[in-house]
Amino acid sequence: MDKNTxxxxxRLYEQLPQSEPxxxxxxxxxxxxxxxxxxPLINRIxxxxxxxxxxxxxxxxxxxxTL
Amino acid sequence: xxxxxxxxxxxxxxxxxxxGDLSAFNRLxxxxxxxxFNYIRRQLNSQHETEDIYQDIWMSALKSLxxxxxxxxxxxxxxxxxxxxxxxxxxxxxxxxxxxxxxxxSAQSHSLEYQQFLSDCVELLSQLIATxxxxxxxxxxxxxxxxxxxxxxxxxxxxxxxxxxxxxRYALQKLRSxxxxxxxxxxxxx
Numbered sequence: 001m002d003k004n005t006x007x008x009x010x011r012l013y014e015q016l017p018q019s020e021p022x023x024x025x026x027x028x029x030x031x032x033x034x035x036x037x038x039x040p041l042i043n044r045i046x047x048x049x050x051x052x053x054x055x056x057x058x059x060x061x062x063x064x065x066t067l
Numbered sequence: 068x069x070x071x072x073x074x075x076x077x078x079x080x081x082x083x084x085x086x087g088d089l090s091a092f093n094r095l096x097x098x099x100x101x102x103x104f105n106y107i108r109r110q111l112n113s114q115h116e117t118e119d120i121y122q123d124i125w126m127s128a129l130k131s132l133x134x135x136x137x138x139x140x141x142x143x144x145x146x147x148x149x150x151x152x153x154x155x156x157x158x159x160x161x162x163x164x165x166x167x168x169x170x171x172x173s174a175q176s177h178s179l180e181y182q183q184f185l186s187d188c189v190e191l192l193s194q195l196i197a198t199x200x201x202x203x204x205x206x207x208x209x210x211x212x213x214x215x216x217x218x219x220x221x222x223x224x225x226x227x228x229x230x231x232x233x234x235x236r237y238a239l240q241k242l243r244s245x246x247x248x249x250x251x252x253x254x255x256x257x
Contacts, residue, residue, distance in 0.1 A: 005243050005250050012249065013211050015189045018101055019108040025118050026100070029125045033084070033092040036129045 071214045072098065077141045085133060096125075099142075102212040103149060109196065109208050110153060120156060124149045146213045147223040150205070157201070188249035195245040203238035206231055 077098075083091035103124065108117045127148050135144060196204060209220050220231045243250060 002239075006239055008250055009192070009239065009242050009246065010211065012188055012192050012246070015185065016193055018105055019114065019117070020101060021104050021118055021121055025122055026096075029122060030089075030093060030096065032126060033096070033129055034089050037084070037087055037089060
């Protein structure tokens with residue numbers, strides 16, 4: 001009996017009109033998701049640049065010392 | 068009929084997103100958009116405040132998504148953020164808000180008489196939800212919108228299974244009693 005009426009309440013609940021966020025809010029959140037993604041990528045690229053620069057310096061110093 | 072969330076599929080989307088696939092986030096967002104928004108909206112009177120809180124929740128989720136444990140349930144995790152944000156709101160405003168306004172009803176392929184009957188029942192349900200005690204309303208809405216188990220709702224709300232069960236029992240008792248005519252006559256209209 002309770003299970004049956006609870007199911008009816010759920011079915012009735014599903015008829016309630018749904019509210020939704022504005023397109024502006026959706027866009028803002030999705031934009032933020034995109035920005036959050038960029039940071040680690042930029043960091044990774046920066047790390048690669050830094051590593052390349054460090055390697056170049058070591059090689060140059062090595063070359064000068066050898067000469 | 069609402070579907071339960073598929074946690075394995077959701078976790079796959081999170082992993083794709085964290086690897087750089089923004090469309091995976093968009094798919095994840097779209098599946099939680101309405102349940103999460105309505106969970107908040109049905110506890111606040113203002114669309115504007117709901118949108119503010121809703122945005123805060125997603126911003127927090129995005130910030131900590133990389134730390135989300137893959138063996139956890141994402142729905143529990145996300146609704147826990149939402150619940151905590153609502154608790155903060157209530158603390159700040161020192162009041163507990165009620166309900167929503169009804170503005171539209173979905174059309175059904177039934178007789179006009181049945182549509183009117185259904186419309187009256189839906190409106191009555193909305194009013195009854197608004198009169199529930201805040202903790203009971205919150206628990207009932209969590210169950211309806213998130214489809215989480217009693218244990219998971221207990222995790223979200225920081226209580227235990229028995230408390231959740233009791234809150235749901237009282238909420239449903241009140242709704243059943245208020246919807247008595249809808250519960251009995253509903254069968255006649257099919």
